[in-house]
Amino acid sequence: MQVSRLPFDPGPAGWASIVARGPTYPKLENDITVDFAVVGAGFAGLSAARRLRQLEPKSKIAIFEAREICEGSSGRNSGFMIDLPHNLGSKDYVGQIEIDRQQTALNREAIQFAQEAAEEYHLTEETFSIAGKINAAATKTGLKHNSDYAAHLSKLNEPCEILDAKQMYEICGSRYYLGGLATPGNGLIKPGLYVRGIAKGISQSDVQIYEKSPILSLKKFGNAWKLKTPEGAVEAKIVVLAVNGHIESFGFFRHRLMHIYLYASITRQLTSDEIKTLSGEPAWGFTPADSLGSTVRRISGAGGDRIVMRNGISWAPNRTVPISRLERARRSHVRSFKRRFPNLAKVNMEYSWGGLLCLSRNAVPVFGELDTGLHSACCQNGLGTVQGTLHGKLVAEFICGHRSSSVDHVLKLAKPVKLPPEPFCTIGAEVVTRWGEFKAGRER
Numbered sequence: 001m002q003v004s005r006l007p008f009d010p011g012p013a014g015w016a017s018i019v020a021r022g023p024t025y026p027k028l029e030n031d032i033t034v035d036f037a038v039v040g041a042g043f044a045g046l047s048a049a050r051r052l053r054q055l056e057p058k059s060k061i062a063i064f065e066a067r068e069i070c071e072g073s074s075g076r077n078s079g080f081m082i083d084l085p086h087n088l089g090s091k092d093y094v095g096q097i098e099i100d101r102q103q104t105a106l107n108r109e110a111i112q113f114a115q116e117a118a119e120e121y122h123l124t125e126e127t128f129s130i131a132g133k134i135n136a137a138a139t140k141t142g143l144k145h146n147s148d149y150a151a152h153l154s155k156l157n158e159p160c161e162i163l164d165a166k167q168m169y170e171i172c173g174s175r176y177y178l179g180g181l182a183t184p185g186n187g188l189i190k191p192g193l194y195v196r197g198i199a200k201g202i203s204q205s206d207v208q209i210y211e212k213s214p215i216l217s218l219k220k221f222g223n224a225w226k227l228k229t230p231e232g233a234v235e236a237k238i239v240v241l242a243v244n245g246h247i248e249s250f251g252f253f254r255h256r257l258m259h260i261y262l263y264a265s266i267t268r269q270l271t272s273d274e275i276k277t278l279s280g281e282p283a284w285g286f287t288p289a290d291s292l293g294s295t296v297r298r299i300s301g302a303g304g305d306r307i308v309m310r311n312g313i314s315w316a317p318n319r320t321v322p323i324s325r326l327e328r329a330r331r332s333h334v335r336s337f338k339r340r341f342p343n344l345a346k347v348n349m350e351y352s353w354g355g356l357l358c359l360s361r362n363a364v365p366v367f368g369e370l371d372t373g374l375h376s377a378c379c380q381n382g383l384g385t386v387q388g389t390l391h392g393k394l395v396a397e398f399i400c401g402h403r404s405s406s407v408d409h410v411l412k413l414a415k416p417v418k419l420p421p422e423p424f425c426t427i428g429a430e431v432v433t434r435w436g437e438f439k440a441g442r443e444r
């Protein structure tokens with residue numbers, strides 16, 4: 001099959017732009033044979049390769065990435081590896097108790113896998129840490145979402161702490177927030193450092209990484225697969241597709257996956273005077289109490305002292321978006337930033353970007369064997385840093401015959417259900433999103 005579309009996202013991957021490039025990897029320029037070919041070097045692809053290496057220490061493993069490491073959504077996200085329920089379809093992230101309990105255990109398995117990788121590859125504390133997070137509320141409705149969420153967490157026996165406006169001010173230096181809900185188990189990454197650090201660690205364990213080597217076609221060839229890149233070819237017994245929503249470009253699950261763009265911007269480095277004016281702690285992470293509000297982070301250390309804003313969603317059935325949509329999102333980031341930090345009104349956004357998320361209507365991944373020797377760890381739904389890590393790890397275990405309750409759990413999940421026909425699906429989704437964003441008000 002020919003791959004119908006290659007990935008392209010608007011704007012630079014901000015997290016990759018603010019830190020040093022790190023190692024580069026070659027393009028595939030010849031014909032090679034490997035045991036395992038992993039397509040895509042995001043959270044899922046890197047985790048699959050790492051787990052395959054652990055389980056099959058002598059095998060030949062190669063990863064093929066269409067762009068540079070960290071240029072896809074793995075370098076465009078907000079860096080929250082959330083352990084707790086985070087149901088984007090619900091205003092306050094809450095789902096059904098048993099499902100949430102199961103999902104939390106799986107999320108933690110992924111976070112632990114990420115943490116072990118961070119330790120093994122000597123990644124710094126600012127690259128990965130279990131820093132917790134705060135659901136920040138700027139409105140009475142947001143406070144109510146937080147208290148509902150806290151009640152749900154207590155049913156799950158999960159600890160959390162309600163913060164008042166003064167405590168929020170002491171953390172972030174802004175009087176914008178009325179309160180917050182702190183939870184301790186969230187992993188916080190600096191994506192530019194984390195993704196490149198994991199790639200470097202894996203490559204040192206003899207996994208071959210090829211950058212700027214998009215897979216253009218995939219063909220069954222006896223009992224193996226042949227993959228073509230613009231300048232080379234790969235023969236592999238086992239292929240793992242770890243391309244998230246781009247799996248649709250490989251011809252799978254058409255009209256069953258929803259592709260959405262999220263947008264973020266990062267300020268220029270704050271000066272020492274601006275840092276004093278801002279006050280608060282040097283690094284923190286706020287997710288919005290209303291799922292359509294703004295995610296805000298303050299970072300320091302590598303890449304400088306900066307603030308990262310994320311809001312805005314657009315539905316993109318073809319996995320592309322006009323550049324004007326990024327411009328609109330950028331204006332929204334500036335507005336949201338100035339509202340929160342009026343004393344930093346002169347600080348501009350240095351980088352703005354969009355990146356893709358893939359959801360299914362019934363919130364299931366595309367996981368497991370699609371054809372003999374062809375496996376998928378795609379469609380991560382709302383929590384791709386964690387779910388990507390999880391599905392990459394589990395698909396490698398499944399391939400190597402290493403069964404566990406987690407592998408069995410994801411294998412038993414339903415397949416993504418059909419979407420309503422276009423253009424009604426996208427129009428309907430856009431209307432619901434715009435209305436939700438309007439109602440989110442000051443949470444944006």
Ligand SMILES: Cc1cc2nc3c(=O)[nH]c(=O)nc-3n(C[C@H](O)[C@H](O)[C@H](O)COP(=O)(O)OP(=O)(O)OC[C@H]3O[C@@H](n4cnc5c(N)ncnc54)[C@H](O)[C@@H]3O)c2cc1C
Nearest residue numbers: 040042043044066072074077078080215355383384385388
């Ligand atoms: C602004 C923003 C904020 C976000 N914030 C968070 C957050 O805080 N927490 C969270 O959990 N999630 C967040 N996400 C979502 C998260 O980034 C993604 O869900 C996650 O990156 C998915 O991981 P993945 O490995 O499955 O896919 P990706 O990271 O998208 O990796 C897939 C890779 O496959 C490559 N590829 C595609 N086609 C081909 C091909 N033909 N050949 C070779 N390579 C190919 C792509 O270039 C890409 O690098 C956010 C996303 C955005 C855009």
